[in-house]
Amino acid sequence: MTGLSYFENAYSESADPWNLVSEYEQRKYTLTLASLPRQSYASAFEPGCSIGVLTGLLAQRCERIIATDGVAAPLQEVAGRAPSAEVGVGTIPADWPAGSFDLIVLSEVMYYLTAADRRHVLERARDSLLRSGHLLVVHWRHSFEEAECDGDVVHAEVTEFATEVGWSRLVHHVETDFRLEVFGCDAT
Numbered sequence: 001m002t003g004l005s006y007f008e009n010a011y012s013e014s015a016d017p018w019n020l021v022s023e024y025e026q027r028k029y030t031l032t033l034a035s036l037p038r039q040s041y042a043s044a045f046e047p048g049c050s051i052g053v054l055t056g057l058l059a060q061r062c063e064r065i066i067a068t069d070g071v072a073a074p075l076q077e078v079a080g081r082a083p084s085a086e087v088g089v090g091t092i093p094a095d096w097p098a099g100s101f102d103l104i105v106l107s108e109v110m111y112y113l114t115a116a117d118r119r120h121v122l123e124r125a126r127d128s129l130l131r132s133g134h135l136l137v138v139h140w141r142h143s144f145e146e147a148e149c150d151g152d153v154v155h156a157e158v159t160e161f162a163t164e165v166g167w168s169r170l171v172h173h174v175e176t177d178f179r180l181e182v183f184g185c186d187a188t
């Protein structure tokens, strides 16, 4: 797993190390939100939320959203973007919140985890995702130094896991830089 010190250093140098307010990210978030099969969700979990740009958008569609990050620094900004979000420090897969969710969002976080931890994350998602729920996964496709693997590897693993546990792939969007998929048992 990419050590948390890497992220702590990144946040000590910049409040927004990945420029999550960029046009590229805004367009990706628009596609992310448009890909959700349902207009509203009762209870969502978004690990690796960073400064909460996506959290703020998701919160408008979710009655309840839990947003966590392995690093505390960016979380101070989440309340301003998503006042209703329940925000806390937490590292996946270890700090998976109790309860069930009808939406789990893994956005640009899985490639930082080891293969074993990625598998644990998917197992925890399987255990906490309601039958009516959706798992949304979106990742940058290219290799980069800090990542354990690229986004295509992450999505291939999720697709294989989905087959194993009987989830259907409801959305499949691939472009040069990122890949976005939604899995679930039900289409609506």
Ligand SMILES: C[S@@+](CC[C@H](N)C(=O)[O-])C[C@H]1O[C@@H](n2cnc3c(N)ncnc32)[C@H](O)[C@@H]1O
Pocket: 007, 018, 020, 047, 048, 049, 050, 051, 053, 054, 068, 069, 070, 071, 074, 090, 091, 092, 093, 107, 108, 109, 112, 113
């Ligand atoms: C590239 S940012 C993604 C932000 C957000 N998910 C998005 O798509 O806009 C990655 C974030 O994941 C966090 N992170 C990395 N590994 C993590 C882990 N194992 N558990 C929780 N958060 C983690 C980092 O601290 C960082 O804030």
